[in-house]
Amino acid sequence: MSSLAIEVVGLEKTFGGSTPALRGVSFSVPAGTICGLLGHNGAGKTTTINILSTLIRPSSGSALVAGYDIVRQPGRVRASIGMAGQASALDPLLTGRENLVLFGRLRGLRRQQAKARADELIKQFDLTEAADRQIITYSGGMRRRVDLASALVVLPKVLFLDEPTVGLDPRSRRDVWALVGSLALQGITVLLTTQYLEEADVLSDSIVVIDHGQVIASGTSEDLKRRVGGSYCQVTPTNPADLPQVAAVLVGLDGLDIDADAGSVSVFAPDGVATLGEVFRRVDALGVELTDISLRRPSLDEAFLHLTETRVVAPS
Known part of the structure; x- marks a missing residue:
């Protein structure tokens, strides 16, 4: 068997x-x-x-x-x-x-x-x-x-x-x-x-x-x-109503994603702490109160999107 x-x-x-x-x-x-x-x-x-x-x-x-x-x-x-x-x-x-x-x-x-x-x-x-x-x-x-x-x-x-x-x-x-x-x-x-x-x-x-x-x-x-090959920087404002403002100041950074259910905004952080510092600088200028800002590993959702969006389809 x-x-x-x-x-x-x-x-x-x-x-x-x-x-x-x-x-x-x-x-x-x-x-x-x-x-x-x-x-x-x-x-x-x-x-x-x-x-x-x-x-x-x-x-x-x-x-x-x-x-x-x-x-x-x-x-x-x-x-x-x-x-x-x-x-x-x-x-x-x-x-x-x-x-x-x-x-x-x-x-x-x-x-x-x-x-x-x-x-x-x-x-x-x-x-x-x-x-x-x-x-x-x-x-x-x-x-x-x-x-x-x-x-x-x-x-x-x-x-x-x-x-x-x-x-x-x-x-x-x-x-x-x-x-x-x-x-x-x-x-x-x-x-x-x-x-x-x-x-x-x-x-x-x-x-x-x-x-x-x-x-x-x-x-x-x-x-x-692990195939995504990097980490993500996640920002969670205390007031979910601030999500659009946070997202707006992070425009231009790769992988920008708003998760309304989690009340957070994420961006791809290829440079780790350096990206975290850039995100913190931009968000700090807004003056909004944060519950958390941190680096984290990719989720399966992000890995799936990375795998499917970066693939080039061969012609039939």
Whole structure:
């Protein structure tokens, strides 16, 4: 048995005569780990997931999932995986419990087995109070929990999660993070696509970045942050209303970014303390009160933007 749960070599996919959606994608995921697959909209993430889960066939290249070839052994692959896509696969008129029993029956469980497994998942996913209500009455976070539970009715070796927390509020998102994090402890390999870089940073053991259908970087979150090759200077005014003024005096410095949620302004600091001194001089002239001004390491968001914005795309 290979120590790799997913092995992808040179995957390519073209729809009709259009520009290729995937151009020689290659990466691997060790068994029992979580891999974040990152990229802008249209980069090829969902196409990759759909190929690896045998929903569509590649134009060329090869891949093994749980040790099985996705083209020659699609039935074996499907029996070894679970999948929760962007769109819910639940029947909104059935209850949470009825949906889980239905998925169990579709996966080949006998009726009593399916009911017993549904009971286990309802308890595991904290759905006891809502289990016998129709899905249509559930919040987005609750529906996502049932979606994940339905993918685990028969424990998969590999679980594909395509944007698992899109549209969820911060509390529901963190609840899903806790559930996903617990899966690796059960030995389940997770391939996760997400637009939330914090999500990938928190959950992923490894990260693969796709841009225009090609893998442009891979490694741990810390590996990708180191590739930025510098630090950032962050300024946090005491009054968030001063953010526009602070940003205005820092115009001209590289990597200027306003984070309204954090109440801070950041710039790239290639010269470290020298850049910090320049930032302090400019901001000090404003006379605004600061909570903090400091140098820090790049975030995964900044590493991702650096990797995708500085890349030159080869012609088709």
